[in-house]
Amino acid sequence: MSNIAQEAARRRTFAIISHPDAGKTTLTEKLLLFGGAIQLAGTVKGRKSTRHATSDWMAMEQQRGISVTSSVMQFPYKDRIVNLLDTPGHEDFSEDTYRTLTAVDSAMMVIDVAKGVEARTIKLMEVCRLRTTPIFTFINKLDREGREPIELMDEVEEVLGIRCAPVTWPIGMGRRFKGVYHLLEDTVHLYQPGKGSTRQDVTEIPGLDNPELDAVLGSQAAELRDEIELVKGASNEFDVAAYLRGELTPVFFGSAINNFGVQELLDYFVEYAPAPQPHVTDARVVEPEEEKFSGFVFKIQANMDPQHRDRIAFLRVCSGRYTRNMKMRQVRIGRDVQVANAMTFMAAERGQVEEAYPGDIIGLHNHGTIRIGDTFTQGEELKFTGIPNFAPELFRRAVLRDPMRMKALQKGLDQLCEEGATQLFRPLRNNDLILGAVGVLQFEVVAQRLRDEYKVECAFEPISVATARWVACEDDKLMQKFRDKAYENLALDQSDELVYIAPTRVNLQMAQERFPEVEFHATREH
């Protein structure tokens, strides 16, 4: 095996998907603890206070250091290198989340034992399903009372449409929580509360029939034996092939805050989660072990260092090896660039990376020339596909306070669009600048960044647009006819693609019925 193939094979690149409050941040901390990336859990980032209120979020963004470094966390575990890609917690940034999911090979789903499958989990699973991303499941907060595990698994199977294969099984919950039984290893792992901030060895008792269990668990031992018999009869076995096809998810139970059940999860994760996968391009499929470097940009974020106004483009390495000072081709603009100072994300510390392999993420300094979706290669003309733009659900018209600042406004909006912070639509019939967003907080962020970074004072007015669809038609003549007829409702997006902006959903439906030959797309690929 070549060095590149070896390095690729030991990478595990993933993201955690969950509904807010299920415990993603807590689990992240514990995983880093196992990776030796931090000594004491509790240091990843502030929680509640930085998450919910707008003003707090703004304050956090100002200390950009936190959000950039925690966007990608790399740590070694056993003989593997784990890359954990963070997704923003707030639902207003779900577009960012979706794009991040295009850069991972698998995902870990966290579910709150008391709440079960929640709205955002459903949405995120839909995205994972588009790319048949394999999924591990962690059911969290067993130290509290929650729903019956069997009932929860039924819900996952029914609502999320994925079969469950329990790997560990909880022994009681809440005050009666005693630990987990590992179905595949036939051992009981005993729970000790309050040991959450350090890495610890759990006490293991081998064998379900072991009399030691009765001594430790009392009457719960017999209950456990009965339950396991039931579970084994009623649930699926862990079938690795079905997991890799995204049809089945191995399920683990635990309490992230007490650092219990996490090691069992991580051990199986690094063993069975997929190594970097091949990637589709417009020209051919790129295999990770290829000698030549390639990758794509899935996220752009303002630099942590307020002294530098540049931005960081996050690139997922798809093949070959990145080395310092290498030359790469930015395919879209056909330019070769020498990259001397890419960022790495090892152990939550920002440093200069000397090498990176498939599955790794590197941060490129971007002075406005890199866009989301850009492909970088060692000269080959190809473009990675599948990085989507989503049709916004909220629209506002930008109103400039000082008309002399029009140029600055346009420049600012262009750059914020490149970053994916907002989407811009220019109607064919007038000079309006219409901003589109998936969440309302995006407008506030854009307004603030226009003020701070481009010295533009801008307000956003409501406008009667309900939804947008990218339109296309194979037949040029029919397209022209559609263009004439629907002129009033057509606009160009930031890349000059034609978009139908509908004042109401009913209007959109009618347009679709009126022009059956025209395709209306809710997403556009970069």
Ligand code: G4P
């Ligand atoms: P998120 O990133 O998915 O939004 O969730 P986060 O980890 O921030 O956890 C949400 C809340 O749930 C936090 O409490 C956290 O301490 C708690 N939590 C996480 N894992 C467990 C667990 O295993 N058991 C129990 N009982 N609670 C857990 P909070 O009060 O909202 O925040 P904080 O004040 O503790 O920071």
